[in-house]
Amino acid sequence: MTVRIGMIGPGGMGQAHIDRIHTVIAGGRVVAVSDVDEARATEVARRIRGTRYASSTELIAADEVDAVMICSYGPAHEVDVLACIAAGKPVLCEKPLTPTADAALRIMEAEQAAGRRLVTVGFMRRFDRSYREMKALLDSGELGETLMVHCAHRNPTVPDFYTWDMAINDTAIHEIDTMRWLLGEEFVSARVDKPRKTSLRAPHLQDPLVLVLETVSGVRVDDEIFVNCQFGYDIRCEAVAERGTVSLADQNAVVVRDGGGRRNGITRDHNDRFRGAFVTEVQEWIDAVARGEHTGSTAWDGYAAASVCDAGVKALTDDGVVAVHMVDKPAFYA
Ligand SMILES: NC(=O)C1=CN([C@@H]2O[C@H](COP(=O)(O)OP(=O)(O)OC[C@H]3O[C@@H](n4cnc5c(N)ncnc54)[C@H](O)[C@@H]3O)[C@@H](O)[C@H]2O)C=CC1
Numbered sequence: 001m002t003v004r005i006g007m008i009g010p011g012g013m014g015q016a017h018i019d020r021i022h023t024v025i026a027g028g029r030v031v032a033v034s035d036v037d038e039a040r041a042t043e044v045a046r047r048i049r050g051t052r053y054a055s056s057t058e059l060i061a062a063d064e065v066d067a068v069m070i071c072s073y074g075p076a077h078e079v080d081v082l083a084c085i086a087a088g089k090p091v092l093c094e095k096p097l098t099p100t101a102d103a104a105l106r107i108m109e110a111e112q113a114a115g116r117r118l119v120t121v122g123f124m125r126r127f128d129r130s131y132r133e134m135k136a137l138l139d140s141g142e143l144g145e146t147l148m149v150h151c152a153h154r155n156p157t158v159p160d161f162y163t164w165d166m167a168i169n170d171t172a173i174h175e176i177d178t179m180r181w182l183l184g185e186e187f188v189s190a191r192v193d194k195p196r197k198t199s200l201r202a203p204h205l206q207d208p209l210v211l212v213l214e215t216v217s218g219v220r221v222d223d224e225i226f227v228n229c230q231f232g233y234d235i236r237c238e239a240v241a242e243r244g245t246v247s248l249a250d251q252n253a254v255v256v257r258d259g260g261g262r263r264n265g266i267t268r269d270h271n272d273r274f275r276g277a278f279v280t281e282v283q284e285w286i287d288a289v290a291r292g293e294h295t296g297s298t299a300w301d302g303y304a305a306a307s308v309c310d311a312g313v314k315a316l317t318d319d320g321v322v323a324v325h326m327v328d329k330p331a332f333y334a
Pocket residue numbers: 008009010011012013014034035036037040056071072073074076094095096122124170270
C-alpha cells in the first residue's frame with residue numbers, strides 16, 4: 001500500500017519532507033498540498049503532479065488523502081490537527097504541536113473523545129543516532145544516575161518574523177522534548193538567565209539566553225539558546241552522571257588536518273544536522289500509518305513540552321523560578 005499524504009504548509013520544512021518522501025523514503029507519496037500562499041501551493045502541486053486544495057479543510061476531507069502532514073506555523077497547527085482528528089485521519093504535525101499548553105490540551109481532549117491515537121508530533125531528535133546512543137548508555141546505568149545536562153542550541157540566524165517567545169516555544173522546545181525523553185521524567189520548574197545580548201541582530205530578542213529547568217527528581221538541565229550565532233547550526237549536549245559524562249560528538253564523517261590545524265565542518269541547518277533523524281521519523285510514521293497503528297511522540301508529549309514552554313516564556317518576562325503546571329497524564333497516553 002502507498003500511503004497518500006496531504007501536505008499543509010509546504011514551505012522550507014514541508015518541501016524538505018516532500019523531497020525525502022519522494023526520494024529516500026518508501027511507501028508514501030505526497031498527492032495533495034494546501035498553503036495560505038497560493039502561488040507556493042500551486043508551484044509545489046505542479047512539481048509533484050499533485051492536487052492543490054484551496055484550504056486545509058478541503059485537503060483533510062479529500063478522499064485521495066489517507067494521512068496528513070502539517071508544516072505550517074505553530075499557531076496555525078491546532079485547527080488543522082483538530083480537523084484531522086474529526087476526519088479520523090493520522091496526522092504528523094511538525095513541532096510545536098501548539099505554542100501553548102491550553103491549545104494542546106484541546107487536542108488531547110478531542111483525540112481521547114475520538115478513541116484512537118491519530119496525532120504524532122515531529123520531535124525528530126528522538127530518532128537521531130547520537131541522542132539514541134546517549135540514551136542507551138544512560139539507561140544502562142553504567143555511569144550511575146544522571147545529575148545534570150548541559151545543552152546548547154545555536155542557529156546562524158532566524159527570520160524576521162521570529163518573535164521573542166519563539167526562543168522558548170519554537171527553539172528550546174527541541175531540548176525540552178529531548179530531555180523529557182532522555183531522562184524519562186517531567187520538568188517541574190523553569191528559569192531564564194539573560195546574559196549580554198549580541199549586537200549582531202534583532203534587538204527585540206533576548207539572544208542569547210539560558211533556560212534552566214529542573215526535573216521531578218532534581219536533575220538540572222541548562223540550555224543555551226543563541227539563534228543569531230552567525231557561524232552554524234550547532235547542537236551540543238553533555239549529560240553529567242555520577243561516574244562519567246557522555247556528550248554528542250560533532251556530526252562529520254571526516255576531520256581535516258593541514259598546516260592550518262585540525263578542523264571539521266559545522267552543520268548549516270536542521271536538515272543538514274538531523275537528516276538521518278528526519279528520514280527515520282517519517283519512514284516509521286508512514287510504515288505505522290500503513291499498518292493502521294500510531295507511532296512516535298504523542299499529543300501528550302506535545303502538551304507536556306508546551307507546558308514547560310509556558311513556564312519558560314513566563315520566566316523570560318518575569319525574573320525568578322516559574323513552576324510548570326500540567327494535568328495528570330491520562331491513561332489513554334500511558
Ligand atoms: N523539526 C525541525 O527541526 C524544524 C521544524 N520546523 C517547524 O516546521 C514548521 C514550518 O516551519 P518552516 O518550514 O521553517 O516555515 P516556512 O515559513 O518555510 O513554511 C511555512 C509554510 O506554511 C504556510 N502557512 C502558514 N500558515 C498556514 C496555514 N494556516 N495554512 C496553510 N499553510 C500555512 C506558509 O505560507 C509557508 O508556506 C513550523 O512548525 C516549525 O516550527 C521548522 C524548521 C525545523
